[in-house]
Amino acid sequence: MHPVIPELSDPTALAAALGDAGYLADIGLATAAYLGMKMHRPIFLEGDAGVGKTSLAQALAEVTGTRLIRLQCYEGIDATQALYDWDFPRQVLHLRAAEAVGVTGTDAGRALEQSLYDRRFLISRPILQALEEPGAVLLIDEIDRADDEFEAFLLEVLADNAVTIPEIGTIRAESPPLVVLTSNRTREVHDALKRRCLYHWVAHPEFEREVEILRRRLPEASEQLITEVATAVRRMREADLLKPPGVAESIDWTHALHLLGARTLDRERAAATLGAVLKYQEDSVRIRDTVLAELAG
Amino acid sequence: MAAQLGSLSLIERDDPGASIIEVMVGFARTLRHAGVPASQERLQAMVAALAHLDVTRAADAYWAGRVTLCSDPEDLERYDMAFALYFGAQQATGGRRVPPPSVARAAPFELSGGDPHGERNSEQPTFAAQASRHELLRHKDVSALTPAERAQLKRLFDLLAPRVSARRSHRYRSASRGRVDLAQSVRRLLRAGGEPSQLARRRRRTKPRRLVLLMDVSGSMTPYAEALLRFAHAATRAAPARTESFTLGTRLTRVTRELRLRDPDRALAAAGRAVPDWSGGTRLGDTLKAFSDRWGQRGLARGAVVVLCSDGWERGDPAELGEQVRRLARLAHAVVWVNPHKGKDGFAPATGGMVAALPHIDSLVAGHSFAALEELVQVIADA
Numbered sequence: 168m169h170p171v172i173p174e175l176s177d178p179t180a181l182a183a184a185l186g187d188a189g190y191l192a193d194i195g196l197a198t199a200a201y202l203g204m205k206m207h208r209p210i211f212l213e214g215d216a217g218v219g220k221t222s223l224a225q226a227l228a229e230v231t232g233t234r235l236i237r238l239q240c241y242e243g244i245d246a247t248q249a250l251y252d253w254d255f256p257r258q259v260l261h262l263r264a265a266e267a268v269g270v271t272g273t274d275a276g277r278a279l280e281q282s283l284y285d286r287r288f289l290i291s292r293p294i295l296q297a298l299e300e301p302g303a304v305l306l307i308d309e310i311d312r313a314d315d316e317f318e319a320f321l322l323e324v325l326a327d328n329a330v331t332i333p334e335i336g337t338i339r340a341e342s343p344p345l346v347v348l349t350s351n352r353t354r355e356v357h358d359a360l361k362r363r364c365l366y367h368w369v370a371h372p373e374f375e376r377e378v379e380i381l382r383r384r385l386p387e388a389s390e391q392l393i394t395e396v397a398t399a400v401r402r403m404r405e406a407d408l409l410k411p412p413g414v415a416e417s418i419d420w421t422h423a424l425h426l427l428g429a430r431t432l433d434r435e436r437a438a439a440t441l442g443a444v445l446k447y448q449e450d451s452v453r454i455r456d457t458v459l460a461e462l463a464g
Numbered sequence: 465m466a467a468q469l470g471s472l473s474l475i476e477r478d479d480p481g482a483s484i485i486e487v488m489v490g491f492a493r494t495l496r497h498a499g500v501p502a503s504q505e506r507l508q509a510m511v512a513a514l515a516h517l518d519v520t521r522a523a524d525a526y527w528a529g530r531v532t533l534c535s536d537p538e539d540l541e542r543y544d545m546a547f548a549l550y551f552g553a554q555q556a557t558g559g560r561r562v563p564p565p566s567v568a569r570a571a572p573f574e575l576s577g578g579d580p581h582g583e584r585n586s587e588q589p590t591f592a593a594q595a596s597r598h599e600l601l602r603h604k605d606v607s608a609l610t611p612a613e614r615a616q617l618k619r620l621f622d623l624l625a626p627r628v629s630a631r632r633s634h635r636y637r638s639a640s641r642g643r644v645d646l647a648q649s650v651r652r653l654l655r656a657g658g659e660p661s662q663l664a665r666r667r668r669r670t671k672p673r674r675l676v677l678l679m680d681v682s683g684s685m686t687p688y689a690e691a692l693l694r695f696a697h698a699a700t701r702a703a704p705a706r707t708e709s710f711t712l713g714t715r716l717t718r719v720t721r722e723l724r725l726r727d728p729d730r731a732l733a734a735a736g737r738a739v740p741d742w743s744g745g746t747r748l749g750d751t752l753k754a755f756s757d758r759w760g761q762r763g764l765a766r767g768a769v770v771v772l773c774s775d776g777w778e779r780g781d782p783a784e785l786g787e788q789v790r791r792l793a794r795l796a797h798a799v800v801w802v803n804p805h806k807g808k809d810g811f812a813p814a815t816g817g818m819v820a821a822l823p824h825i826d827s828l829v830a831g832h833s834f835a836a837l838e839e840l841v842q843v844i845a846d847a
Binding site for chain 1: 503505506509512513516517518523524527528530531532534535536537540633634635636646647650651653654657658671674705757761762763764766
């Protein structure tokens with residue numbers, strides 16, 4: 168069953184649809200995503216960790232009513248993990264089974280050899296899955312962690328929306344997937360790849376938007392707690408920390424506080440749960456002495 | 465931010481006859497002058513993007529251009545400025561504060577002047593004499609060179625090729641010895657019709673580490689700036705994708721892109737233009753912190769060989785410098801400090817900044833002469 172996909176006439180409509188899916192995008196991000204869908208270009212998202220790059224892909228999949236296919240990059244990733252691989256054990260089994268039955272003659276031998284590279288022995292990895300599934304959302308997460316050899320390979324696939332498997336032939340996407348690439352900028356991604364993409368820098372949300380995000384994600388948390396967390400987190404971002412908290416962290420923090428039964432942000436519980444929002448000891452010490460010191464005890 | 469743009473019309477801006485394309489081409493030109501490499505291909509993407517949007521709405525035009533023409537956070541500020549300039553909307557940048565253009569200081573070295581062939585016109589010395597003169601030149605402090613000597617030394621820099629030590633990568637290569645490569649072995653087996661044949665083996669590949677050069681360009685380092693930048697250029701030429709260069713002054717400037725120009729003089733001129741704070745003061749601790757915050761911690765310095773070129777004169781708090789070098793040392797594979805004063809007689813790391821940093825660095829080298837820079841090449845290779 169295909170869910171009804173709302174007709175998205177402009178970025179504002181997409182932003183509204185994303186909002187219904189629980190993701191609050193600003194107009195810049197919505198425009199980038201809208202253009203990505205209309206122009207069939209990959210969307211390249213950069214920004215600090217935890218600003219919601221990955222969640223956008225999830226929300227887009229929900230909006231378009233398709234599956235999200237995720238490829239997490241890491242150093243050393245190659246085509247057998249990203250594209251396809253042969254199911255070697257099954258191939259060997261098939262071969263042994265044929266031998267047991269007794270295949271003789273050159274024609275039968277050739278047929279056997281061909282049957283070894285049958286589609287059923289091919290394991291589809293995320294990119295191939297995305298090409299085979301019409302309109303899928305393909306998230307290529309943290310492309311900066313993969314090495315440059317992989318980038319070159321990715322470029323090829325994204326350019327043609329097709330993959331050539333020597334034993335089978337070319338598999339082409341009926342309708343190209345919507346590709347979302349994310350990067351945390353641990354290294355610079357090659358220009359050739361960026362050129363194919365629509366680039367968007369995802370910034371930390373403004374105060375009102377953050378409050379709204381917290382409200383949506385944690386409807387059970389108290390209104391005052393949410394406002395106070397958003398205020399404290401905003402101050403932390405201005406405090407020049409080693410790792411400024413992202414939205415993911417403020418959601419975690421609010422959740423932790425809520426679970427402890429907090430209705431407001433008090434000093435004691437804030438200090439106890441600080442590990443949910445700050446990830447460096449130096450940062451925790453600084454914030455304890457500044458932002459937390461000003462909270463009501 | 466684009467919400468505050470109002471409703472400027474792209475078409476009304478010029479005479480009504482001007483097409484959108486012409487306006488866009490003009491805008492791209494402005495953008496290129498502002499330092500955003502808005503290529504033809506990207507421009508076409510912008511025009512294509514506009515076809516899907518409402519071209520008369522400034523916000524749509526703003527975002528269509530931003531997602532297609534920019535490719536780096538550094539581009540965004542310039543894009544905002546160029547957009548404001550070209551479309552005449554002062555509010556176009558909205559909440560983003562654009563820093564006032566800083567008063568540019570000229571680079572402390574002359575690039576175009578001087579006879580490129582050095583002392584060609586003077587009497588032709590014998591081969592042996594020339595060789596010994598080269599040897600002298602190699603050991604001379606670069607701050608004491610005459611323009612002619614400097615021109616001669618320039619050519620020596622072409623010979624430098626700093627290489628960085630390698631680490632084990634996560635990729636494999638096939639090898640005659642090593643662990644069994646299962647996938648490859650089975651592939652061979654299938655090819656042989658199911659007969660077990662020779663096992664394939666594989667080993668980890670190695671991968672050169674990244675080299676990060678941080679060059680102090682404050683007043684006290686001025687005499688060495690050119691030599692250090694030439695060194696950085698040589699390193700960039702040797703491994704363009706694995707070398708990152710920054711200058712540290714009153715602010716941090718990334719000059720990696722500029723130094724990728726192949727011709728050394730053009731590269732240096734470009735870097736000279738990019739750096740706004742030549743021969744100014746320095747707050748080494750603060751700029752190092754800016755580096756670690758914006759680049760180092762994200763991954764640029766992780767596992768890299770970081771070379772910090774400075775005399776350690778710190779106007780700020782030496783303790784802060786010590787702390788920042790410590791942080792850098794934790795991120796990086798090795799931290800090499802290049803201090804030109806080390807090459808001078810009676811040097812002791814006595815400046816407050818040096819003393820604070822010393823416990824955290826892996827090696828301290830001189831780098832005041834060409835020979836000392838050659839030594840630096842070796843230190844980097846062994847790091």
